[in-house]
Amino acid sequence: MGRTSDARERLLAAALSLFAEKSYSAVGIAEICARAGVQKGSFYYFFPSKEALALATIEDHWIRQKSDWASILHGEGSPLERLHRLFDATTQIQADALAGTGTVTGCLFGNLALEVGAISEPIRERLQGVFAEQVEMITSHLEQAVASGEIEPVDTVAAAKSIVAQLEGLILFAKLFNDPAQLDAMWASSLRLVGVTERVS
């Protein structure tokens, strides 16, 4: 019972990896418990259902990702340089997953949106919130780029939404082709989406 203290974290990690390797519907609680090394009885101590585990996994994953995004977007360099670094970090995460597991795991939120969004209303609502927060973060970042004169004034909300949509689309391709390099297009596309048609970077 010495490992009980981190059983919840191990269940979240097991769910994150199994949802990516297979899918939400294809994975059962027994398999998640086996991967986590946690007894089924302990599972129900932490989570009433697989749906509740998925919601906690989304929450946990978004807290980490949001913190990573914030530290990059508030880091060194000009606003566009920081945005570029965010995409490079995203590509690196998929490259690390490929190197470690042989598989580009994609985006937990996009994976669950297309699969579970139609089944579970609580999951759908939480994912809507995550994507809205992503768009807000990119919007306020683009406003900085406009304020600094690095890009021309632009509809920052529309541009941010297009950037997040582009990111989800390219991560879908990265997962489908099992190739993180699909994300290399992200930077050039984003520059065009914010109205920069030529740039050496």
Added chain:
Amino acid sequence: MGRTSDARERLLAAALSLFAEKSYSAVGIAEICARAGVQKGSFYYFFPSKEALALATIEDHWIRQKSDWASILHGEGSPLERLHRLFDATTQIQADALAGTGTVTGCLFGNLALEVGAISEPIRERLQGVFAEQVEMITSHLEQAVASGEIEPVDTVAAAKSIVAQLEGLILFAKLFNDPAQLDAMWASSLRLVGVTERVS
């Protein structure tokens, strides 16, 4: 037994709707047969497995969609006007699904890519082919737009890939928010992706 002749078509239609309403993994052969009004024995006459049915569903759906795309892209108007009409038609399909079933069903190929791409190698390979064909169609269409002088010379393959990625990302949002209007951003984004920053249309 009078309906046996169209049993295969009914199985394809049932699979198309059930994969969209729930997901591939969440739907079993028995449920697909019930929706189609086909006996389980007949199912195995047509398809050796659910995977085989999914492959046939992808094939059938892509043949129809490719034909729809071609007739719009080879229709009346300038190349950009026809591209705009393709996006309007895509939005309309999601709006019709919402009106008919209460649900934006999304894109079969995107749905399966994120869910099944990690599980089934034949499905993954077929979906790679579908997206490659979509990118080819948009690429050759953008080449027409360049040739006609409607847009400036541009890396048409990269732009086409960005447009298809953007479309998948926005369809993901349309499905997640159950709102076809998410796709309204498609036109303005695509213009930017091909280097047109201002246009009244």
